[in-house]
Amino acid sequence: MGLRDQITQDTKTILEDTETGFGWDISITDPDGNTGALKGYSNDIAQVVDPDTGTAITGRAASVALHFESLSDVGLSLPEGIADKSEKPWIITFNDIVGQSYIFKVSESQPDRAMGVVVCLLGAYKA
Amino acid sequence: MDLIDKQDNFEVIRDQIAAILVTETANQMALATAAGRDPTLWDLRVYLERSAPFEQFLNDPETDSGVPIVNIWVDGSQYNKSASNVMARQKSETVYNIDCYGLGVSADNPAGGHIPGDEQASYETQRATRLVRNILMAAENTYLQARGLVWLRWFNSTEFFQPQIDGRTVQNVKGARAAFQVDFNEFSPQGDETNILELLTTAISRAEDGQIILNADYQYPL
Numbered sequence: 001m002g003l004r005d006q007i008t009q010d011t012k013t014i015l016e017d018t019e020t021g022f023g024w025d026i027s028i029t030d031p032d033g034n035t036g037a038l039k040g041y042s043n044d045i046a047q048v049v050d051p052d053t054g055t056a057i058t059g060r061a062a063s064v065a066l067h068f069e070s071l072s073d074v075g076l077s078l079p080e081g082i083a084d085k086s087e088k089p090w091i092i093t094f095n096d097i098v099g100q101s102y103i104f105k106v107s108e109s110q111p112d113r114a115m116g117v118v119v120c121l122l123g124a125y126k127a
Numbered sequence: 128m129d130l131i132d133k134q135d136n137f138e139v140i141r142d143q144i145a146a147i148l149v150t151e152t153a154n155q156m157a158l159a160t161a162a163g164r165d166p167t168l169w170d171l172r173v174y175l176e177r178s179a180p181f182e183q184f185l186n187d188p189e190t191d192s193g194v195p196i197v198n199i200w201v202d203g204s205q206y207n208k209s210a211s212n213v214m215a216r217q218k219s220e221t222v223y224n225i226d227c228y229g230l231g232v233s234a235d236n237p238a239g240g241h242i243p244g245d246e247q248a249s250y251e252t253q254r255a256t257r258l259v260r261n262i263l264m265a266a267e268n269t270y271l272q273a274r275g276l277v278w279l280r281w282f283n284s285t286e287f288f289q290p291q292i293d294g295r296t297v298q299n300v301k302g303a304r305a306a307f308q309v310d311f312n313e314f315s316p317q318g319d320e321t322n323i324l325e326l327l328t329t330a331i332s333r334a335e336d337g338q339i340i341l342n343a344d345y346q347y348p349l
Contacts, residue, residue: 044297046185060185060297086240089233103189105233105241107295121295123244124188126234 008116012067015041015117026064028071029091031082036074041065042094044102061121062104064092068116079120081108092122103127128316136276136313137204137221141175143271144223144263144307145199148173151262167194171255174198181228181300188232188298195255196228202306206313216312222283223307227255231299244299245290252301256285259305271309278310 001009016023016039024042029035044062071078079090082105090106104122111118134142148171156166172194174180180198184191202222210218229251233244260282262268270277283306290301329343 058179058182058185061295062297082241083243084240085236085243085246088235089241104297122297123295123299124232124297125244126189126232 004114007114008069011115011117012069015039015065015067016070024094026066027093028066028074028076028079029093030076030079031088031090033088034076036071036076038066038070038074040067040070044096062102063119063121064094065117065119068111068113068118071118078111078118079106079109081106081121089125090120091125091127092120128318131316136311137201137219140221140271140273140277140309140311141199141201141223143273144225144309145173145175147268147271148197148199148259148262151265152258155258167192168254169258170194171258172196176200181230181302184228184230184298184300188230191230193230193232193251195230195251197255197259198226198228200224200226207310214315215317216314218278218310219313220308220310223309225259225305225307227252227259227303227305229253229255229301231301233299245301248299248301249287252287252303256287256303256305260285263307273311276311278312280307280309282306283308 014021018024018039022041023039025037026040026042027035027037042062042064044060046058046060066079068078079092082089090109092104092106093101095101103125105125106120107123108121109118110121152169152171152173155169159166159169172180174196175198177198177200180196184196200223202224204219204221207218207220229248231244231247231249231251233247234242236242263271263280264282269280271280285303285305287303288301290296290299327343327345329341332340332342334340
């Protein structure tokens with residue numbers, strides 16, 4: 001196994017380890033309504049960094065990091081931001097640490113095709 | 128000088144701008160209701176001198192009413208010497224920043240597709256600036272209902288802000304700043320006038336050679 005394959009496997013382990021790591025249950029629905037339950041890394045904090053000044057400012061930033069293989073295992077393609085109003089967006093749902101569920105849409109996806117990880121930046125969504 | 132226990136007119140005008148917006152939006156909502164329209168489309172949340180009034184958009188954007196937020200704050204004043212006097216009255220040209228914030232939350236469209244939150248945020252912001260401009264530039268508010276105090280009111284500019292893509296956040300909030308200039312009088316304390324003058328009695332007479340003589344009897348120094 002080459003180093004890149006090793007990296008991919010290690011990344012999957014890190015993202016999806018719910019016993020000893022930061023893995024978390026995430027539900028994802030594509031624009032056609034196909035839903036998959038997988039594990040990944042979720043993030044939802046009330047602080048963002050102003051890109052102009054580099055200082056922390058008030059805001060709310062949420063994202064998930066998912067492994068390519070896990071998406072493929074549940075029959076889903078790579079999520080992406082959908083600008084076309086005639087289509088449904090990609091929907092991501094996960095709980096916070098106290099069990100409160102939040103629904104987001106994918107605003108932007110940032111795939112890393114070398115490591116096999118896609119980071120999805122999320123926006124608020126009313127289902 | 129007596130105790131200065133009054134507002135300056137820049138504060139009075141600031142409060143007046145807010146009062147006009149609050150009163151007229153309530154009136155607009157009543158008119159909308161009477162016309163069978165959705166009154167919330169004419170609603171604004173008006174704040175004065177707040178640093179982060181949009182905080183309520185942040186944590187639960189899905190449940191917020193989405194009514195645009197307007198924040199009025201004093202940016203600065205310049206004093207026109209040529210239209211003022213050094214004793215009692217100065218003409219102030221003050222700019223008030225009227226910041227409008229609109230929230231948009233992406234939502235499912237039952238008719239198909241979805242409603243994008245970034246587009247909605249822009250429309251909400253523009254709707255807020257539309258209401259603010261129309262209300263404050265209406266003929267009845269030519270002098271901001273303070274004729275005799277206000278010389279002129281005028282929107283110098285309106286600037287719309289685009290969100291930074293690098294800092295993409297959960298909420299879609301857009302902003303606009305309307306720079307609203309108001310020219311008005313500021314008055315300064317005049318002190319106790321009763322002790323400024325002392326009564327002087329003079330007698331004017333003509334001497335035999337025609338010379339004019341002024342006689343006055345007073346204590347000096349005063």
